Amino acid sequence: MGFYVVQALTGLASASALFLAAAGLSIIFGVTRIVNFAHGVFYMLGAYMAWTLTSQFGDSVLGFWLALIVASLSIGVVGLLVELTVLRRIYQAPELFQLTATFGVFLILQDVTLAIWGPEDLLGPRAPMLDGSVTVLGHPLPSYDLALIVLGPLVLAGLWFLFYRTRWGALVRAATEDREMLGALGVNQRLLFSTVFFLGTALAAFGGAAQLPKGGADLLMGLNILASVFVVVVVGGMGSIPGAFLAALLIAQLNAFGILIFPQGTLVLMFLVMAVVLVIRPKGLLGKAEGASRIESRALIEAAYPAPGVWERSFWALAIAALALLPLAGDAFALVLTKDILLFVLLAASLHFLLGPGGLVSFGHAAFFGCGAYAAALLVTYAESSMVLALLLAPLLAGCVAIIVGWFCVRLSGVYFAMLTLAFAQVLWSIVFQWTSVTGGDDGLLGVWPDTWANDDTVFYYLVTVLAIGGILLLRQAVHSPFGFATRAGRDSMLRAEALGLHVKQVQHVAMVFAGALAGLAGALYAFSKGSAFPDYMGIEMSFDSLIAVMLGGVQSLLGPLFGAGLFSWAAHELSTLSYWRGILGLLIVVLVLAFPRGLAGIPAAFRAARERLA
Amino acid sequence: MTGKRVGLTGLLLAGVMAAGSFAQAAEPIRIGDINSYQRMPAFTEPYKKGLMLAVEEINAAGGIDGRPIEVISRDDDGKPGTAVRLADELFVKEEVALITGSFFSHVGLALASYAGQKERLYLAAEPLADALVWEKGNRYTFRLRPSTYMQAAMLAEEAAKTDAVRWATIAPNYAYGKDAVAAFQTVLTQLKPEVEFVGEQWPALFKIDAGAEVQALQRVEPDGIYNVTFGSDLAKFVREGELRGLFEDRVVASLLTGEPEYLDPLRDEAPDDWIVTGYPWEQIDTPEHNAFVEAYQARWDDYPRVGSIVGYNTMLVIIGTLKEAGSTDTEDLVEAMSGLQVDTPLGPVLMRDIDNQSTMGAYVGRTAVKDGKGVMVDWRYAPGENYLPKDDTVRARRPQN
Structure with missing residues (x-):
């Protein structure tokens, strides 16, 4: 019995980590409709930046958590700069075009990270006071897992407060529903987009920083997390934060118990879950139909492809x-x-x-x-x-x-x-x-x-x-x-x-x-x-x-x-x-x-x- | 004005080059090098440094019959298709005598197939796949580094000496992990028939859910654990395992974990008393190896990794082959490399003519933490020739024509 409880708690901790990594992507997509390939690289940068800061100030409890937050905010600023210099200029382009830009950003920042921090994997610091393990029904559980189990829902609650109890949140929700209408009502969309991108990037970075005590920082982590976070966001329903949380929970628990029965299933499990969910619920677990039909109609420009002229024939x-x-x-x-x-x-x-x-x-x-x-x-x-x-x-x-x-x-x-x-x-x-x-x-x-x-x-x-x-x-x-x-x-x-x-x-x-x-x-x-x-x-x-x-x-x-x-x-x-x-x-x-x-x-x-x- | 200056510089340059070609009448011998430099810099940069050190040494000594060696490097981006195109480029456009390099097994296998088809020489440096010289082996492909089988056999030998009977394995879910587990099971069962394998875990490469995997291993209550995970997976596995008490009173045998590439990033959290294969470069005290370390550190201001010694030995084998062959014709080179013996910092290495595998060995020992970093203790050099299957087995696994 105790074994299964601890396995479930381990699954919960992984779910929280996954949710932290995915939440920002969902927010950015919900508002800007950008399929942000660069999300993984911000996740990675968050881990690297937090590694640098915690190695300076990470010995005390306060210092450690402050380092994580400061790292996330500073990577948020990097995200903001990307939004201002690149994405802002191409909002008028067909929406999926922006993913090309974010792909370019991904490649650039990946090499910047290599240039700054070098090629070797960095071992993550342990969290002060949370570096041991506790015994649950006779089985040890790392105490940092408990922190993660709390952290996920805490961030979820914080985001809920932000979206449903502040004016900014109301505007973001409005933008998710109908961007043109919001613009017609005189809301400054540019500012809204920039702040959303900042928040989403900072959350990605926090996701990377928060998993440091579970492992470390390496150059492949951005690419490796990317598929997972897309799956979480889509299974949950694009743009739905509680959906992302639910999806992270589902996937992490299935994984935790799945490997006991079918250890070879690690490669495919997540994608099988996504396929099954999408076949049964085409908009994800908590996705809304309206948001999606809008994406469909705006996804690509309606090109006519005229018959080839003399130039083309030649x-x-x-x-x-x-x-x-x-x-x-x-x-x-x-x-x-x-x-x-x-x-x-x-x-x-x-x-x-x-x-x-x-x-x-x-x-x-x-x-x-x-x-x-x-x-x-x-x-x-x-x-x-x-x-x-x-x-x-x-x-x-x-x-x-x-x-x-x-x-x-x-x-x-x-x-x-x-x-x-x-x-x-x-x-x-x-x-x-x-x-x-x-x-x-x-x-x-x-x-x-x-x-x-x-x-x-x-x-x-x-x-x-x-x-x-x-x-x-x-x-x-x-x-x-x-x-x-x-x-x-x-x-x-x-x-x-x-x-x-x-x-x-x-x-x-x-x-x-x-x-x-x-x-x-x-x-x-x-x-x-x-x-x-x-x-x-x-x-x-x-x-x-x-x-x-x-x-x-x-x-x-x-x-x-x-x-x-x-x-x-x-x-x-x-x-x-x-x-x-x-x-x-x-x-x-x-x-x-x-x-x-x-x-x-x-x-x-x-x-x-x-x-x-x-x- | 500028035009004139360029003209003058050009004239000067031409003069210098003409003078140079008088002094050094021979064309350089070109060697192609294909590797995942951008994808896997932590492993391939030391490799390149080792390779280039050997090149600079031979060129300083006058090259091969007066001809210097020139290495032309290309980045395969970790993709087998790209690697094959680059092989074409190197042979066709750059006119290299042979190609070497590659880190990933599947890239190595693609190049091996290319070499066999186009009848060009490929010396695989780092890829570990057994199939490279056995099931998929061919006359034109050689491999330097001790293969998955050899290193697993070294660990199995040590593991057989312990009391552990019930074994569980954990390996990344791809060919290397599967080969490594299969080889370990085969050799350990041969040496100690009473062992049983009670559990196996297969995390996705670099996506390990360490907590859940550690728990799954706990559940089958093994006496011994055989680990093949590496890199960021290993860091997560070690940390979760320590926190959850997985390694207490258990024997752990772990492939490659003693290599500086994998051990050093773990710093003071390096595992204690694991049986590992690796490379304790700072403790090896032979004149040949000391000379290598000294030269390496002087040239690169860095310490050698396994990649460095593999790169260095790769070039020594190439130099030996070129000297033996006396030409750059592929058939001559293949003849020369087959059965070639070369003295390396690790001792003599033979390129076996039975399967084109070298007898370069590895170091087997236990891990410990000293002065805040992981080291190998109680280690010994395990010569490769002792860990290869019997000749009949090799012949059965390798296509014979």
Whole structure:
């Protein structure tokens, strides 16, 4: 009995820690609608800053807790600076565009942390007076766990007071409900956003600082917490603080008891919970329907994608000619790099078909890329299939997976759709990761090389080029086809589209399968190009990289995402010889985002506007 | 004006270079190095420093037949796909003789597959996966560092000497953790058939819920605990375990925990009396090792980690191979590296021709806390050749052609 009580208390402490980390994200999203990738890095900075301060002043009880608070507030100021210098300038851009900026900020601050505190893990200080353990029904429990168990609800109560008993809180709640109306009533939204961002960041930092006595500070903690806090916020219902608390409680307790029964379940449990909750309650545990429908309608601008003009046709002619002649240039590595870039561009183009014409923001698109790669690799490994057969079957198999995933996902919309795609991607990832006897686990499947006839670098380059360009042209053909018009109709006005007899959910489902199959083609080619399939081909990072590439290029255009993906993968390769190259890449992203809030595709318009101003 | 100055400087530079090429008529030998420098700086920076120290020493001594060694480094970002592209870049564009490096096992495996396919030489420095030289091994892939199996076998040998019979294991939930647990179970059961394994925990890598995992281990009441967690997971596990009394009166065997990379961040909370593999660099007192430590500290103003000695030995093996081969042709290099013996600061190391695994060993001992930091005590050097399975077993696990 005592064992289970202590296990439950341990779960409570983890729940509090998780809630502290997630609360700020929920607040920021609720008000500003920003999907804040940088949240994890603020969490990490909070831990580092608190580590520095507690090593100076952390010997007394007062000093320790003051150090934690001062650290959180100072990181809050960093968050405020980010809001003022970066985010404030792009509130007018389509809402999901801001996640690109926060991704850039994430990369920059990650390297800043490395530069300041160095690469070695830092061991967290113990909390004075709470450095021992107490005995509960015969079992020891760290006394700091008790502090955490109190701290979570305390912060929850504090936030409740702030939101329901102050004028500022009333304004924040109003902004969560209806931002335009609040603005029309003369409330200074800028100030409101800035204060909200400050509070959210400070809370993230406090979450990081508060877990110091449980471990320490390290450079991976920001990235590692990110998925967890997104899950907590979504399971709870975006923007709902009590929901986040409930979700943290649910996940932490399931984890605490789950590992007793099924110790291998640690990778997948959280995402299974999210998938189940979202399938049963599409708005999360305590999420409100109104808030979400607003997100949906405002998520992306309603781009029309005019039929290609003479400029665009000549661009394609030139591009194809250049790609065809490239092997004559005699630079063998250029072929390798171009091949990799083309495959990433195809992945991005297939994602853009969902994002742009479909209005479906997928956070888990790499799942299909990975499925294609694994389908090919499994066929080669177990059925000794030829490359041609594998390349034919892989997109079909990826499409089949998309049929299943899509069936669940299209019931949802907006950010909940995005998070459910992420959940499925993670579940697929953990299947591949865990099922070692078949998939090789994270050691991957090796020896997936092209057939002898295509083994030559130039031949394989042409194969990739033809298939990738073919896939991209097929996607753009689809945009201009009746099917493409139907997806756009569903995106722009679901009610009208349904009244016209379109089965919008079905159209979206087909769009997902189509995009998934083409991502699968890219994945299969990638597997043959690298000779292997690994779980990280379908990992979160791959999904987000492709998402960033599309956003960077500009959702409202068809060519933009292609350039975005090309630039992204080319820059990542070229910069990688520099030290701190990820930070530099982040800086490049932020600069581009600020200069061209409509993505690379907005550059011509930006120049036209500038010329008109001059004239 | 500026143009003229540039012109003059250019002329000067050209002159200097011409003079240089007279003095040093030979082209440098280029070596490609691929590693996760940005993702895992705590491990890969010491590696690079060790590698470069050996390069500077050989170049100062006149290089190889007058040709200096030039290392071209690339960052794989921890991604196997990227690593394979970089391998292409290094071989095709930079024309390196061979590639080395890599930290993560899956990146190492991807490069091994590449090496086998393209018939290019890859010397894996740090990745631990057994499959790298066994199930997925090939003629063109060699590995320096003692593998997961070897280090687990070293611990199992020590663990068998204790009274512990009931064992529980905790390992990160990925290939390295699974390999490490499987190898430990195999070897310990061979040495001491009465042992039983009563529980296993598999926390997600770097996402351990330490309190709950410690409780789960408590519940099965083991005599001994075998730990494979490392890095931030280890810090959390140690702290929770201490607070909850998990380690009291229990034998703990812990993989890699004695390496400075993992032991030093724990400072005065380093675990007491655990059986570990590691690298007690400050206590090793042989002329070869003292010379290495002295040179390393003089060059980098820092102390060596395991990564440093692995990097240094990697370059010694490469230098030995180049000297033996007398050319930079891949087939000559493979022939030369296979069966090569090199004297390193840790003693002689043989690149076994049976599986391309080196016999570089590790240090096995117990942990203790002295002067506010973790150290290894009662340690000994465990030569790698003693901890490899019988040749028949190796042949059965490695594709033979």
